[in-house]
Amino acid sequence: MRVDVLVVGAGPAGGSLSFLLARAGLNVLMIDSKRFIGKKSCSGILGYKCLEELPVNVDPFVVSEIKTGIFESPGGVKIRFEGRIAKVVDRVPLDREIIDVALSNGAKIRTGCRFVGIENEKAIILGENGYEKISFKYLVGADGVYSKVRDVLGWKIEAPYLGIQVFSNKRISPEEGFIAKIKRGSRFLWIYPWGDRSRVGVLGKRIDPLMEWIREIVPSFTGKEVAAIPSMPLKSFHKGNVALVGDAAGQVKPLSRGGVYLGVKGAKLLASSIIDSYERDLPVIEDSYERMWWRLFGFEIKAGLAFRKVLDRMNPRELDSIFSSLRDYEAKISSFDIDHQLSSALMNVGFLERLKIVLSRPKFFIRLLHALISCYLTYL
Numbered sequence: 001m002r003v004d005v006l007v008v009g010a011g012p013a014g015g016s017l018s019f020l021l022a023r024a025g026l027n028v029l030m031i032d033s034k035r036f037i038g039k040k041s042c043s044g045i046l047g048y049k050c051l052e053e054l055p056v057n058v059d060p061f062v063v064s065e066i067k068t069g070i071f072e073s074p075g076g077v078k079i080r081f082e083g084r085i086a087k088v089v090d091r092v093p094l095d096r097e098i099i100d101v102a103l104s105n106g107a108k109i110r111t112g113c114r115f116v117g118i119e120n121e122k123a124i125i126l127g128e129n130g131y132e133k134i135s136f137k138y139l140v141g142a143d144g145v146y147s148k149v150r151d152v153l154g155w156k157i158e159a160p161y162l163g164i165q166v167f168s169n170k171r172i173s174p175e176e177g178f179i180a181k182i183k184r185g186s187r188f189l190w191i192y193p194w195g196d197r198s199r200v201g202v203l204g205k206r207i208d209p210l211m212e213w214i215r216e217i218v219p220s221f222t223g224k225e226v227a228a229i230p231s232m233p234l235k236s237f238h239k240g241n242v243a244l245v246g247d248a249a250g251q252v253k254p255l256s257r258g259g260v261y262l263g264v265k266g267a268k269l270l271a272s273s274i275i276d277s278y279e280r281d282l283p284v285i286e287d288s289y290e291r292m293w294w295r296l297f298g299f300e301i302k303a304g305l306a307f308r309k310v311l312d313r314m315n316p317r318e319l320d321s322i323f324s325s326l327r328d329y330e331a332k333i334s335s336f337d338i339d340h341q342l343s344s345a346l347m348n349v350g351f352l353e354r355l356k357i358v359l360s361r362p363k364f365f366i367r368l369l370h371a372l373i374s375c376y377l378t379y380l
């Protein structure tokens, strides 16, 4: 069998990419090791920019809307936010709808079919009928945090974070909306309305007592889901005729670690690169994908990773004190854009105010500057 593009992984990144490529007339085959499409272990909190990038209308899958919320430091200092923040979307039907739209535009899919490697420039896949070889012009790994395609390229990633989600009957008042509690450094727990129930999620390192943090909030719960979350984007997303997108490329926001927006935007940029390469009959994927992605998200990623690094080295008292300082600017930073978290918060604070914050916390800003330089050097 020969295809123009073999897309490994039918999550939102792989599905959106397949839709765009099939619509442009390319012969696309998606494979997914799961039999049933749809990620259960996701909060589905999607900002409005993300919703615009998705190839489907999410309205039928919206569970609730986030218009208000609270960020809370370990010692209980609260910062409120409000505005059109995000919609909560059920990822299972959403992922299926994205695949359906790709299929109705001509893409093909095989579920229960795993990519295992490459031999003589052909992909080896393992499905119900055993091993099969597939020839491709271009190969894309949209196969999530433990990407096998990335392994084939020989690229290593930083140890991922662990995310756990549960359902609870505990109700949240509408004024609270969404609550994020910082537990250690940049690792946190969140609780938000899910229909007439609530959902609690937690994110941390393997050494963190994640289940203990959940039980402190909801002693009884159901539907526990556990999944890994990439730590940070790779420096490069493609090599020759092979590219990575979404979690496989580590395309997640550095602070909240949400990955749908960055992955779906990545899929859009990658689709343009592949279509252009295909039309020019290039044997490799041209590199505008990578350049454009870094142009769009470079500042957010590098500044966000630097901020995270500094937070991770702070003790609870220092975190409380940072929250107390930020409270003075609550009104300005509260209507931030969750898809461009740092840049939107910074834009709302004027230059003189930024200077005032820096001067009031010189030690913090020296550490931040240090971390920022180190993050920029990492991605040089």
Ligand SMILES: Cc1cc2nc3c(=O)[nH]c(=O)nc-3n(C[C@H](O)[C@H](O)[C@H](O)COP(=O)(O)OP(=O)(O)OC[C@H]3O[C@@H](n4cnc5c(N)ncnc54)[C@H](O)[C@@H]3O)c2cc1C
Pocket (backbone or CB within 6 Å): 008, 009, 010, 011, 012, 013, 014, 031, 032, 033, 034, 038, 039, 041, 042, 043, 044, 045, 046, 113, 114, 115, 116, 142, 143, 144, 145, 146, 147, 148, 162, 163, 164, 165, 201, 202, 226, 227, 228, 229, 245, 246, 247, 248, 252, 257, 258, 259, 260, 261, 263
């Ligand atoms: C607890 C938790 C909460 C989250 N909450 C949010 C949130 O609120 N908002 C947000 O934006 N993000 C959130 N995320 C992150 C988000 O779920 C991911 O960033 C997103 O799903 C990545 O999409 P993707 O298409 O790159 O990969 P995935 O959705 O992981 O899809 C990858 C697909 O590849 C398949 N696959 C893997 N290996 C192979 C193989 N070898 N062969 C064939 N198929 C394979 C898998 O079966 C899977 O279907 C959360 C994550 C967790 C864990």
